[in-house]
Amino acid sequence: MVLKNFKLMGEMNVNQISTTHLLDTFSEVFPEDTSIAIADSRTFIYYKPSPVIDLQIKPGDQVKQGSATYKAFSLRRSIFSYIDSSVFGVSYFGLSVPIFNNGKPVNCVTAIFPMRKNYSLPAFFTVKNEDCWYPVAVSDILYLEAENRKAKIVTEQIQGYHKFNLSEIEYLLPSEYFIRCHRSFIVNVRAIAEIQPDFHSTFLLIMNNGDRIPVSQSYASYFRKQLMF
Incomplete structure (x- = not known):
């Protein structure tokens, strides 16, 4: 259901979407330990940390290479990826979806999930x-x-x-x-x-x-x- 909702959002025109609408949608879909980041093609424009994981993102910060948001913009598609601590100092799983306007990715919404023991990558x-x-x-x-x-x-x-x-x-x-x-x-x-x-x-x-x-x-x-x- 989560992935399906993300895909549907990625198909919407950016003019139809407000930050409030996105956050309301995410609050219904994701658990409370999920942080949310919204970015344009260069910088983060909104960030809501959770009590469990905080990447210390501030509005105006550049989208970092290697981040889940960066990958979604670069690949022009939804991604779910493990991101190691070299990017933000904290390892996390990111679910990112680019939002398109006239065929171009202009915004990206990322759900940030904390690492847990049961999330450990296999050796x-x-x-x-x-x-x-x-x-x-x-x-x-x-x-x-x-x-x-x-x-x-x-x-x-x-x-x-x-x-x-x-x-x-x-x-x-x-x-x-x-x-x-x-x-x-x-x-x-x-x-x-x-x-x-x-x-x-x-x-x-x-x-x-x-x-x-x-x-x-x-x-x-x-x-x-x-x-x-």
């Missing part, structure tokens, strides 16, 4: 290869690929399929190391050996095992910003 995933299951350390993953509605996880030693699809497993990966570069691929930036230019301002990633992963045009700009080149 291992278990993948199936033929008739056996193998635990794979997250740090050993080179990349993940969407295949047959499941996430194929590739390491230098083994590859196999996880029961979650790529979008579901994306939320369980540390965002400081794993970046989506294509609708079908998520890569571990520590496992990239080389970045080559490709057609139409896109890129080709050469991974440590020699596999070649495309960076699609939709993700090229976001990818460059994240890797700062």
